[in-house]
Amino acid sequence: MDDDFELGALCSSCEGEGRVSDPKVAVIAGVPQTVVTSRPCRWCEDSGRRRGLRPPV
Numbered sequence: 001m002d003d004d005f006e007l008g009a010l011c012s013s014c015e016g017e018g019r020v021s022d023p024k025v026a027v028i029a030g031v032p033q034t035v036v037t038s039r040p041c042r043w044c045e046d047s048g049r050r051r052g053l054r055p056p057v
């Protein structure tokens with residue numbers, strides 16, 4: 001994706017969701033299981049869009 005440098009470009013990490021899935025392996029009662037949680041996207045800070053690297057003047 002080349003959109004990262006455009007102002008307000010859709011975040012390519014979370015695809016605009018503002019959250020990313022965060023699968024983890026948890027051992028519950030001795031059985032390893034995959035638990036998928038979501039957490040705020042650290043790239044766009046939950047907004048789903050990234051600011052351009054150059055702010056408008």
Ligand SMILES: [Zn+2]
Nearest residue numbers: 011014041044
């Ligand atoms: Zn994001």
